[in-house]
Amino acid sequence: xxxxxxxxxxxxxxxxxxxxxxxxxxxxxxxxxxxxxxxxxxxxxxxxxxxxxxxxxxxxxxxxxxxxxxxxxxxxxxxxxxxxxxxxxxxxxxxxxxxxxxxxxxxxxxxxxxxxxxxxxxxxxxxxxxxxxxxxxxxxxxxxxxxxxxxxxxxxxxxxxxxxxxxxxxxxxxxxxxxxxxxxxxxxxxxxxxxxxxxxxxxxxxxxxxxxxxxxxxxxxxxxxxxxxxxxxxxxxxxxxxxxxxxxxxxxxxxxxxxxxxxxxxxxxxxxxxxxxxxxxxxxxxxxxxxxxxxxx
Numbered sequence: 001x002x003x004x005x006x007x008x009x010x011x012x013x014x015x016x017x018x019x020x021x022x023x024x025x026x027x028x029x030x031x032x033x034x035x036x037x038x039x040x041x042x043x044x045x046x047x048x049x050x051x052x053x054x055x056x057x058x059x060x061x062x063x064x065x066x067x068x069x070x071x072x073x074x075x076x077x078x079x080x081x082x083x084x085x086x087x088x089x090x091x092x093x094x095x096x097x098x099x100x101x102x103x104x105x106x107x108x109x110x111x112x113x114x115x116x117x118x119x120x121x122x123x124x125x126x127x128x129x130x131x132x133x134x135x136x137x138x139x140x141x142x143x144x145x146x147x148x149x150x151x152x153x154x155x156x157x158x159x160x161x162x163x164x165x166x167x168x169x170x171x172x173x174x175x176x177x178x179x180x181x182x183x184x185x186x187x188x189x190x191x192x193x194x195x196x197x198x199x200x201x202x203x204x205x206x207x208x209x210x211x212x213x214x215x216x217x218x219x220x221x222x223x224x225x226x227x228x229x230x231x232x233x234x235x236x237x238x239x240x241x242x243x244x245x246x247x248x249x250x251x252x253x254x255x256x257x258x259x260x261x262x263x264x265x266x267x268x269x270x271x272x273x274x275x276x277x278x279x280x281x282x283x284x285x286x287x288x289x290x291x292x293x294x295x296x297x
Contacts, residue, residue, distance in 0.1 A: 070099055071109035078118060078129060079273035085131035085228055089119065092127075118236065132224035132234065144197065144290045153222060154189035154196065159254075161185050161213035163205055170202045173269055174277045181205030185216070188254050195255045196290060199283040207233055207278060233278050240268040242292065251284050264292060 074095070083089045092110065096103045110127055113119045120130045145151045164184045171178045182202045189197040203211070208231055219226045227233045247261040255261075264285040272278045285292065 066101060067105045067108040067112075070095075070101060070105055071112055073099060074109060074113060075118065075273070081232075083129050085129050085234060087129050088126050089129060116237075132222055132228045143292050143294055144285050144287075145293045146191065146290050148289075152191070154191050156216075156223075157188045157190065158213050158216055159186040159188065161211075161216060166202065170280055173280050174202065174204065176204065183208045183211050191290070194289070196286045197283055198251055198254050199281060201282075202280040204278060207231060227279075233272055235270040235279065236272055238268050238270040240266055242266045245284070247284070255284070255286050257286060262287070 074089075077083060089095075090098065092103050092106045095106045095110075099106070110119060110121075114121055114127070117130050119127050121127050142153075162184050163181055165179045166174070166176050166182045168178045170176070170182065171180060174182070176182070182205050185199075185201040185203070187199055187201075188195050189199065208227075211231070215230075216223070216226070224235050227235070243265050245263050245265045247255065247257055247259060247263050249259060251257075251263065252259045252261065255263075264287055266281075266283050266285065268279075268281045268283075269277050270279040270281070
């Protein structure tokens, strides 16, 4: 296994307007392994939604099924905020009348939207815009589950929250310019009081202007719920790479483990509507009592 390196946080320097963390603790980096390029990487798409590649310049027009066109129109309404997260959308009959298509065509479009977690059907109540405040949404992107017992959301201790200039590698992954403002967050997550995850996050500074350590600590729900409610940003899908590493000194201290303990390292980019990247998250997972679970179909 490779040794988890400290180059992640070293990239998050030149801070302007740093916010003091509310919980003390060493700001030692938790990172992917040095020399990780030699380690096989597993890429995981953590939602059912897939990005549609841009057509080549000389590509011929292709036929789009009617239900796909209706799906795109409904998605545009979701993106514009016509129907807010958690709200009931019009019935299939109403949508069929609005778009002048059959109810079956609308149903097929909504089937795909539901499969991609953009909407959620509730028996006898209708179809609602999915929200990160739903209990089931908490584990769409967090795939670390206990070996025994029922999965539950961890508690967080924030080590560092500050506004910095985007390092080149972060800017590339988030489709930003090198040096653009980003919010950098470092935290440790605890399951039943046991430190289990060390995470470093980068968020576009323009979108998340005003996000502070104090607000993160005050908010008791999932972080994505905060992003959705207060910053109007909803995570739609994510692309993730995972690899095995060994704990370096910083990770060992934060997770209270021995140097060299096996860890699972992940790098995840999350996207909102329009396939726009809005979060880069790098984490180290302790798997002595947990495992990474992904449903394949």
